[in-house]
Amino acid sequence: RLEEDCNEQLCLWSIFEQKHDPMIYFARTMSSFTRCTINELCNHVDFSSYSTLLDIGGSLGDLSRTIIKRYPHINAFSFDLPELTCYASSENNDHSNIHYVAGDFFEEEWPNKIIENIKNIDLVSLKFILHDWSYDRREVLIEKIYKLLKTKIQLSSGNGTLLVIEKMIDKDRQNITTLSTSVSMAVECGDGIGYDTTQNEYEQL
Numbered sequence: 001r002l003e004e005d006c007n008e009q010l011c012l013w014s015i016f017e018q019k020h021d022p023m024i025y026f027a028r029t030m031s032s033f034t035r036c037t038i039n040e041l042c043n044h045v046d047f048s049s050y051s052t053l054l055d056i057g058g059s060l061g062d063l064s065r066t067i068i069k070r071y072p073h074i075n076a077f078s079f080d081l082p083e084l085t086c087y088a089s090s091e092n093n094d095h096s097n098i099h100y101v102a103g104d105f106f107e108e109e110w111p112n113k114i115i116e117n118i119k120n121i122d123l124v125s126l127k128f129i130l131h132d133w134s135y136d137r138r139e140v141l142i143e144k145i146y147k148l149l150k151t152k153i154q155l156s157s158g159n160g161t162l163l164v165i166e167k168m169i170d171k172d173r174q175n176i177t178t179l180s181t182s183v184s185m186a187v188e189c190g191d192g193i194g195y196d197t198t199q200n201e202y203e204q205l
Helices: 002-007 012-018 020-044 062-070 082-091 110-117 135-156 176-188 199-204
Strands: 052-056 075-080 098-102 123-127 161-165
Touching: 020 062, 020 082, 052 062, 052 135, 062 075, 062 098, 075 082, 075 110, 082 098, 110 135, 123 135, 135 161
Parallel strands: 052 075, 052 123, 075 098, 123 161
Antiparallel strands: none
């Protein structure tokens, strides 16, 4: 079904707006692809000092579940489109400190809505989100998160962290696997807006 829709020159996001079944299928597929990455992240990063996680584009809540399984004191909020959060909350209701928040992270009002409903956010995560969008869109999203964390830091007098999880292109652009993935992102996301970048380019962003 996805192949048929792509032949009609629709990007993934247009398909998902029209049909929710492919969205769920895509989310479940991405969960299987990223499970190893999430586990390795938790093996090497200490999250014990954080109290509240906001996972932007959290999909089915895999990152939130993995983190709070090891750090049960953390409250986790998985933020994504209503269709995904509804499905995720019905399928994964085994953790009382995971909450699913519905919305569109490019809508202007979403930082304020989250600030009103969630207290003491000190960790915001973006797992394989930035590579879906153009540089300008990435800047918009990063700016929203910066303002959100800045407000929360003022309220809690603590520190805020943005965690970005991405597959990066080597600086010499010689790794065929990551380069081919970047080309795939450009095709699937429509009009070439999605692409992977180098570590230096992410640091500049």
